[in-house]
Amino acid sequence: MRVWLKTLIIFVCLSNWYVPSSQAQDTLTFSMAQNAAPVALAVRIVESAYDQLGISITKLPMARSRNILTASSNEVDGIIAGPKLFDQEFPFLTRIDVPILQIDIRIFSCNPDLLDGNSVTQKRWGRINGARLLSKYTEGYDDVWLGDTFQELFGMLKLDRLDAVVGPQIALDIYSNHDDRGCIEAVGGSLGQVDFFHYLHSKNGHLVPSVTRVLRDMLDTGKIKEITDAFFGPNAKKRPMPGELEETPDIPPSSDSATQGFN
Secondary structure: OHHHHHHHHHHHHHHHHOOOHHHHOOEEEEEEEOOOOOHHHHHHHHHHHHHHOOOEEEEEEEOHHHHHHHHHOOOOOEEEEEOOHHHHHOOOEEEOOOOOEEEEEEEEEOOOOOOOOOOHHHOEEEEEOOOHHHHHHHOOOOEEEEEOOHHHHHHHHHOOOOOEEEEEHHHHHHHHHHOOOOOOEEEEEEEEEEEEEEEEEHHHHHHHHHHHHHHHHHHHHOHHHHHHHHHHOOOOOOOOOOOOOOOOOOOOOOOOOHHHOOO
16 A cells, blocks of 8 residues: 555656656747848748747847847747857857858949949948948948948938948848838849858757757758748738848958858
């Protein structure tokens, strides 16, 4: 009788202590940098991946600096997407080694002859405040406006308050879905392409193999391309501005690599 009672007590204790992984991980919270243009597409891809794993995710948009601090303090389960910079400078983040999207850095202007001549550095430039990947392209320039959103920067271009804006092509694509792009066009060649990856906090290391497997399968089978095509396609729903939830004489870059960071 005593042996049976002891066995029952142990079983009840273990039953209360053990929670199946699928139940314990039914919801994850990921931070996402506000006003970072690639995030809108990355959210669609990451949501699809976790849906296949039976895990729902919650998005937490915040300022760029706060985005990293929140992940480092264990408040969230990871970051929706970012460049390789993150795993170099923030060891508490684990990069899922499958590129989920690639951004193309361009110069935008209403003046197709912007890059002609020798006065490029004296033009009125604009870029997103805090985006280190973009800052190197205007380093040493005389007049650089640091905007909070691409909506602000492109609006200033159309009003002739800026001569040029540096940013990813996806930023203009998303803007054009909400507003008339007017005279704005990309000028000159590409300044570089940067791959973006999904990141998990190190506390979720047990999820890395399964998330990697799903994202790799999505890449190999064309599912990521399908999501990307639908995102940009003519029949796509109106896309959220970055940070919202449903939420040439080329400019010579510095010696840093193009993956220095877009965060």
